Amino acid sequence: MIDFSLSENDQKILDYVRSEALVARKYARHYDENEHEFPPEALPEADQFPGVWGLMGERGEEDSGSSVIGMMVTMAETWGDYSVRMRKGRGVGLGNAALGAAGTPEQKEKWGHLLLSMAITEPGCGSDPSLVQTTAVLDEETDEWIINGEKIFVTTGCRADGVVLWATLDRSAGRAGIKSFLVEKETPGFVVAHKEKKLGIRADDTAAYVFQDCRIPRGNLLGGKEEIPKQGSGGFRGVMKTFNMTRPMTAAFGLGMSRAALDFTREQLEEAGVDLSYGAGVHGLSAAAAKFQELEALQEAAELTVARAAWMADHGMPNNLESSISKAKGGSGVRTITQGCIELLGAMGVSRDHLLEKWFRDVRITDIYEGTGQIQHMIIARTILDYSREQLS
Amino acid sequence: MISFGLTDEQEVVREAMREFAEQVLRPAGRPADEASELPADVMQQVWDLSLTSTQLPESVGGGGEARSPITNAIILEELAFGDAGLGLAAASPGLFAFAVADFGTEEQQKQYLPAFGGQKFHAGALAVLEPSPVFDVTNLQTTAEAKGDSFVLSGKKRFVVMGDRAEHFLVLARSTNAAKTGFGAVDAFIVPRDAAGLSVGDVELNLGMKAVPTVSLTLEKVEVPAANRLGGEEGIDAARLIAGTRVAGAALLTGLSRGVLEFCIPYAKERHAFGEAIAQKQAVAFMLSDMQVEVESMRWLTWKAASQLEQGTDATKAAVFASRYAATQAMKIADNGVQVLGGHGFIREHPVEMWYRHARTLSVLEGVAAV
Numbered sequence: 001m002i003d004f005s006l007s008e009n010d011q012k013i014l015d016y017v018r019s020e021a022l023v024a025r026k027y028a029r030h031y032d033e034n035e036h037e038f039p040p041e042a043l044p045e046a047d048q049f050p051g052v053w054g055l056m057g058e059r060g061e062e063d064s065g066s067s068v069i070g071m072m073v074t075m076a077e078t079w080g081d082y083s084v085r086m087r088k089g090r091g092v093g094l095g096n097a098a099l100g101a102a103g104t105p106e107q108k109e110k111w112g113h114l115l116l117s118m119a120i121t122e123p124g125c126g127s128d129p130s131l132v133q134t135t136a137v138l139d140e141e142t143d144e145w146i147i148n149g150e151k152i153f154v155t156t157g158c159r160a161d162g163v164v165l166w167a168t169l170d171r172s173a174g175r176a177g178i179k180s181f182l183v184e185k186e187t188p189g190f191v192v193a194h195k196e197k198k199l200g201i202r203a204d205d206t207a208a209y210v211f212q213d214c215r216i217p218r219g220n221l222l223g224g225k226e227e228i229p230k231q232g233s234g235g236f237r238g239v240m241k242t243f244n245m246t247r248p249m250t251a252a253f254g255l256g257m258s259r260a261a262l263d264f265t266r267e268q269l270e271e272a273g274v275d276l277s278y279g280a281g282v283h284g285l286s287a288a289a290a291k292f293q294e295l296e297a298l299q300e301a302a303e304l305t306v307a308r309a310a311w312m313a314d315h316g317m318p319n320n321l322e323s324s325i326s327k328a329k330g331g332s333g334v335r336t337i338t339q340g341c342i343e344l345l346g347a348m349g350v351s352r353d354h355l356l357e358k359w360f361r362d363v364r365i366t367d368i369y370e371g372t373g374q375i376q377h378m379i380i381a382r383t384i385l386d387y388s389r390e391q392l393s
Numbered sequence: 394m395i396s397f398g399l400t401d402e403q404e405v406v407r408e409a410m411r412e413f414a415e416q417v418l419r420p421a422g423r424p425a426d427e428a429s430e431l432p433a434d435v436m437q438q439v440w441d442l443s444l445t446s447t448q449l450p451e452s453v454g455g456g457g458e459a460r461s462p463i464t465n466a467i468i469l470e471e472l473a474f475g476d477a478g479l480g481l482a483a484a485s486p487g488l489f490a491f492a493v494a495d496f497g498t499e500e501q502q503k504q505y506l507p508a509f510g511g512q513k514f515h516a517g518a519l520a521v522l523e524p525s526p527v528f529d530v531t532n533l534q535t536t537a538e539a540k541g542d543s544f545v546l547s548g549k550k551r552f553v554v555m556g557d558r559a560e561h562f563l564v565l566a567r568s569t570n571a572a573k574t575g576f577g578a579v580d581a582f583i584v585p586r587d588a589a590g591l592s593v594g595d596v597e598l599n600l601g602m603k604a605v606p607t608v609s610l611t612l613e614k615v616e617v618p619a620a621n622r623l624g625g626e627e628g629i630d631a632a633r634l635i636a637g638t639r640v641a642g643a644a645l646l647t648g649l650s651r652g653v654l655e656f657c658i659p660y661a662k663e664r665h666a667f668g669e670a671i672a673q674k675q676a677v678a679f680m681l682s683d684m685q686v687e688v689e690s691m692r693w694l695t696w697k698a699a700s701q702l703e704q705g706t707d708a709t710k711a712a713v714f715a716s717r718y719a720a721t722q723a724m725k726i727a728d729n730g731v732q733v734l735g736g737h738g739f740i741r742e743h744p745v746e747m748w749y750r751h752a753r754t755l756s757v758l759e760g761v762a763a764v
Contacts, residue, residue: 002403002463003396004697005704010394064395072395278710279576279632281759282717284529294721297694297714304693305686311397325686378675380682384658385672392673 021080489517
């Protein structure tokens, strides 16, 4: 049955996460201005927040599905701050999503507790991963993969305990030759080369990795399938499948922040005496109120596309199209919303006395990483037109 | 619990409506628009689907099914996918009948609802809009003044759907009882067509939705008995009534937009230029993908508001989001639909020029459909 209300448990979980997120928000500015510092693993208030996982375990059939509530928890977290979190190692890295989608049960058991980054982009390849140059060569004698190559723009790359990376078994096989491998930190030959300086999400580090004759156990190939499919891009599709939860999740990261921007803007407008009530038609509203409500509707629409993609995953429905829709909608939406909030608040919006200018900077990455908005539109267009890569590129 | 799952029954209804929309409404839409006339046979076919009567109480000859704004939103999307004009007309009996069912006293339901369970199409009309360009439903210019055991209505109404044939008008007016403001001051009155002081104008000539007859009403001190005040002494929940019409508008706009998208996809794949289908060019492909994103966005906003109505929670905000968002996006989608077809989009041989007019018309209206 179609329903958009929250169950008691849903509400309890989200209230909890929001109260924890507000603690993170207290430290948000500090870590934004001190990019070189890593947020502490446990903030001084950590003891007051034993963790949401206990609450998550109490959920039943009356409650929203695990992917749906996962997206809402993500939004509630970034509503506090994108990257200042209470503890690390909560299994929330992008690599964890890949592990969850493509790993064998044993692999999930073994690495699920680690914070895993995801390394795809290379100096010479971004949105087109078929150009991956990093290689994985099997050493049959030692039963090890030997990884060689460079990865850049690795989110949480410095703090992560390990990485899921894409490497090719055979460059001549193109996309079909690409596989995912898990490499733990401290593995010889795996070097974190440097940390980038960025427009936003500064407390979340972005790293560059170098792999030089880096040897990992044979069992570190995610999913365990070593053969290269002869035809089509079957293997590659398997790899891309991992994106079906990360795309809506990435949108959710941004939408938590744009929601925070809207909440702040509402507070300020109401304090300034702007009537934001909803009943009247547009003619009954001030220009500021009309604009604000337009941004709010956009936020709602984007959040619903995220919920839709997650709900399909919860019900075992293929959600490739819906994931891209949520990412495209969220990615463009958060830009419009935060830009609009600053427009509404004027000088107050650009002042570093408030977090709005930070949210404006932080959300900008949403439409870029995990596949730009344009890439998402390409996927959507190919799907609805029933076109192959060759027919539309 | 957040869920996008349709019930089995809703799946069946959606499938049936889609088929009906494709086979009956789509082919009839263009001729009806050209003739500015509702095809009687199509309207009777619609009537035979019992869209309105199904959800009316058994005691007044209805089907006795629970009122479901969600099911109705799903139906409206499908009807408008066929043709927005005919879809609006098809759903128009609900404007009057659902309001009476939701807010009317037992006597009012007994008196006015049985006609909607009959064999022949029975028009219902709701008069909300007014001639002023700064129309605001929470500040109506049409007034109702209590006078003894009756009310005196004065003002002007516009775009009253099916007003050329309705036997009764449900007229929204602002109560002059000064104690209330906003939606609290909005009342609805059942006004018979032959009431003294009521003049019904000629059928209005509009930009789009031309198949749908609309009229203006002039009320000059029209006196109706207190018994004609919908809901009796309690009156109505006007915020809920209006939210319902806004959700209905959003559902219609979603269907209209989906129609544009699904028409443009095969066209863009067939039409070749510079050695390939125009759909293979990103400039065109991205217009289509954007339509897909927005059609879904519109639908989820609509469902969210509809589900709040169904659960009886305050849907004011969600309905505003759905209707304004849908209005903006439907116009953009219809606009791009014309662009995808290029010169052919401007020619009346193709439906997109009609949908472009439909979108502009429907997206500025309030209170023309109900869930």
